Amino acid sequence: MMYNxxxxxxxxxxxxxxxxxxFTISGLHLLRALDRVDKDRxxxxxxxxxAHPRSRAExxxxxxxxxxxxxxxxFPPDENGVSARNAGHLASTYCALAILKxxxxxxxxxxxxxxxxxxxxxxxxDGSFMxxxxxxETDLRFVYCAAAICFMLEDWSGMxxxxxxxxxxxxxxxxxxxxxxxGLESHGELNNISSSYWFMFxxxxxxxxxxxxxxxxxxxxxxxxxxDDLLSKTVxxxxxNVPLLLDWCMQRQAIDGGFQGRANKPSDTCYAFWIGAVLxxxxxxxxxxxxxxxxxxxxxxxxxxxxxxxxxDLPDIYHAYYGYTAFSLLEEPGLNPLCAELGMTDLTAx
Amino acid sequence: xxxxxxISFSSYPLNGNFAMNxxxxxxxxxVERLGANAGAKELNLIKKILSLDAKNYHAWSHRQWVLQALxxxxxxxxxxxxxxxxxxxxxxxxxxxxxVVTRSPFLGGLKAMRASxxxxxxxxxxxxxxxxxxxxxxxxxxxxxxxxxxxxPEISSVCLKVINTKNNYVFALKMLLDLLCxxxxxxHEFRDSVVALRTxxxxxxxxxxxxxxxxxxxxxxxxxxxxxxxxxxxxxxAAV
Numbered sequence: 001m002m003y004n005x006x007x008x009x010x011x012x013x014x015x016x017x018x019x020x021x022x023f024t025i026s027g028l029h030l031l032r033a034l035d036r037v038d039k040d041r042x043x044x045x046x047x048x049x050x051a052h053p054r055s056r057a058e059x060x061x062x063x064x065x066x067x068x069x070x071x072x073x074x075f076p077p078d079e080n081g082v083s084a085r086n087a088g089h090l091a092s093t094y095c096a097l098a099i100l101k102x103x104x105x106x107x108x109x110x111x112x113x114x115x116x117x118x119x120x121x122x123x124x125x126d127g128s129f130m131x132x133x134x135x136x137e138t139d140l141r142f143v144y145c146a147a148a149i150c151f152m153l154e155d156w157s158g159m160x161x162x163x164x165x166x167x168x169x170x171x172x173x174x175x176x177x178x179x180x181x182x183g184l185e186s187h188g189e190l191n192n193i194s195s196s197y198w199f200m201f202x203x204x205x206x207x208x209x210x211x212x213x214x215x216x217x218x219x220x221x222x223x224x225x226x227x228d229d230l231l232s233k234t235v236x237x238x239x240x241n242v243p244l245l246l247d248w249c250m251q252r253q254a255i256d257g258g259f260q261g262r263a264n265k266p267s268d269t270c271y272a273f274w275i276g277a278v279l280x281x282x283x284x285x286x287x288x289x290x291x292x293x294x295x296x297x298x299x300x301x302x303x304x305x306x307x308x309x310x311x312x313d314l315p316d317i318y319h320a321y322y323g324y325t326a327f328s329l330l331e332e333p334g335l336n337p338l339c340a341e342l343g344m345t346d347l348t349a350x
Numbered sequence: 351x352x353x354x355x356x357i358s359f360s361s362y363p364l365n366g367n368f369a370m371n372x373x374x375x376x377x378x379x380x381v382e383r384l385g386a387n388a389g390a391k392e393l394n395l396i397k398k399i400l401s402l403d404a405k406n407y408h409a410w411s412h413r414q415w416v417l418q419a420l421x422x423x424x425x426x427x428x429x430x431x432x433x434x435x436x437x438x439x440x441x442x443x444x445x446x447x448x449x450v451v452t453r454s455p456f457l458g459g460l461k462a463m464r465a466s467x468x469x470x471x472x473x474x475x476x477x478x479x480x481x482x483x484x485x486x487x488x489x490x491x492x493x494x495x496x497x498x499x500x501x502x503p504e505i506s507s508v509c510l511k512v513i514n515t516k517n518n519y520v521f522a523l524k525m526l527l528d529l530l531c532x533x534x535x536x537x538h539e540f541r542d543s544v545v546a547l548r549t550x551x552x553x554x555x556x557x558x559x560x561x562x563x564x565x566x567x568x569x570x571x572x573x574x575x576x577x578x579x580x581x582x583x584x585x586x587x588a589a590v
C-alpha cells in the first residue's frame with residue numbers, strides 16, 4: 001500500500017493522501033475485498049495523522065485537532081518545544097474516521113474530545129464551517145464534513161446543528177437543487193476545471209465531500225432534520241422544498257442514461273452517486289431508469305479496471321470509487337450495500 | 351499599482367489553480383484591502399477566466415463574492431445577457447442572472463424586475479423550449495409567490511404556445527402540470543391542446559387534465575416513467 005509513497009501519477013495529490021487512502025480502503029470494502037489489507041496496520045497509519053494538542057488549553061487556540069491529510073502538513077515541534085502550526089483539516093478528518101470505521105477500529109477509543117471541542121472553532125456565525133482555522137472559504141462541503149464527523153463519533157457537541165441547518169436552507173436555489181453557498185448554482189458535485197484534469201481531481205479530493213445538493217441533503221439527514229424515505233411521508237411539512245428538489249434531481253438523468261451535475265452539462269460517472277444518493281435519502285431512487293444508468297456506467301468502465309469520468313476516458317481513483325458506490329446503489333450483486341449519507345459501506349447492514 | 355503587481359505575481363496559476371481554496375482565499379484577502387478599484391479589476395480577471403470556461407463554478411463563486419464585498423453590480427445584468435446570447439443553455443449564466451436580479455442594489459429587487467424578466471425568459475423559452483434553464487428560471491421568478499405564478503397569464507400562455515407546436519413540449523407539460531397542482535383553472539383550450547398530443551386513439555385520455563398530462567409524460571419522458579406514474583398516483587390520493 002501507499003504508506004510511504006504513492007504512485008508517481010498521483011504524487012501531485014500528496015496533500016490529499018488520506019483521501020486517496022479512503023477511496024482505496026472503502027472501495028475495497030465495497031468490493032468485499034478488504035481481506036487484502038492489513039487492517040491493524042491501516043488503523044495505526046491513519047491514527048499517526050491525528051493532530052494532538054499538548055494541553056487542554058491549546059484546544060482554545062482556534063486550531064482544529066483533527067487529522068492531517070498528509071505527512072507534508074505535519075510539523076514536529078521545534079527545539080524549544082514550540083509547536084509550529086499543526087492543525088488538522090475537516091475533510092481529512094472525515095476520511096480518517098471513515099477509514100477507521102471501515103477497518104473495524106473502535107472510534108470510541110480515540111481522543112474524540114479534542115476533535116469535537118476544536119471542531120467548534122471552525123463553525124462560523126452563519127452556521128457554515130471552515131475546513132481549517134485560517135485561510136479558507138466556508139461552504140456546504142465543510143458543513144457536511146462536520147456533520148459526518150459528529151455522526152461517526154456519535155456526539156453532536158462538536159457543532160451547533162440548528163445554525164448549520166439554517167445555513168443549509170439558505171443554499172437551496174430557485175430551481176430546487178442546492179448551491180455550495182447561498183446564491184450559487186445548484187449542482188450535485190464539485191467539478192469543472194476544464195483546463196486540467198488533475199486540478200479537478202485535486203479539488204475533488206480536497207473537497208471529497210462533494211457539492212451542494214448532496215452535502216445539503218446528506219447533512220440534514222445525518223443531523224436528524226429529515227426523516228428516512230421522506231417522499232412517503234407528508235411532504236408539505238418538510239423544511240426544504242422537497243417536490244422541487246425531487247424534480248431537479250430527476251431531471252439530472254440524461255438521455256444517455258447517465259447523470260449530470262448541472263443542467264445542460266454532460267453525464268459523468270460520479271453523479272450517479274452524488275445525485276443517486278440524494279434520491280436514495282429522499283426515497284426517490286426507485287424512480288430512476290436503472291437499466292439506462294447501468295448501461296451508461298458500463299461505458300465508463302475501463303479495460304484497466306475502475307471507472308472514468310466520461311465514456312472512453314482513462315480511469316482515476318475518484319471516479320472508480322464513485323462508480324462502485326453507484327453500482328452499490330443499483331444493488332449490483334457482489335457489492336456491499338451503501339450508506340448513502342456517508343458515501344461508504346452501510347456497516348449496519350452487513 | 352499594487353493590484354497589478356499582485357496580479358502578475360499570482361496570475362501564472364490562474365488557468366488551472368482557480369480551483370484551489372487557499373488561492374482564492376488569498377486573493378480575497380488582498381483585494382478586500384485594496385478596495386473597490388481592485389474589485390473592478392478582479393471582475394475583469396474573472397471575465398477572462400469565464401471566457402475560457404463559462405461554467406467554471408469557482409470563478410462564479412469568486413465573482414459573487416467580489417460583487418457582494420466590493421460592488422460593481424452596475425454592469426452585471428448586461429454581462430449575464432452577453433453570456434446568454436453566446437450560449438442560452440449556460441445554466442451558470444441563468445443562475446447569475448437570478449443572483450443579480452434578486453440582490454443588486456440598483457435594480458429594485460425580484461418583484462420590481464419580475465415583469466421584464468418574465469418577458470425575457472418567455473422569449474428564451476420560445477426560442478428553445480427544450481432548454482431546462484429558462485423554465486426553472488421562470489418558476490424562480492415567482493419563488494414564495496405561487497399564487498402570482500398561477501395567476502400570471504403569461505406563464506400559462508407560454509405553456510400553451512409550446513404545447514401547440516407539438517414539438518419539444520415536455521417542459522411545457524411539466525409546467526402546466528405544476529400550475530394545475532397549484533390551483534390553475536384552465537379554459538378548454540388547454541385540454542384541447544393536450545388531447546391533440548395523443549398519438550394513439552386506443553386509450554381515452556383521462557378526464558382529469560393533470561392525470562392526462564401525467565399519462566402523456568409517462569410516454570414522452572419515458573426515462574422518468576416511474577416518476578410520472580408516482581406523480582399521477584399522488585394526484586389520485588389527493589383527489590380522494
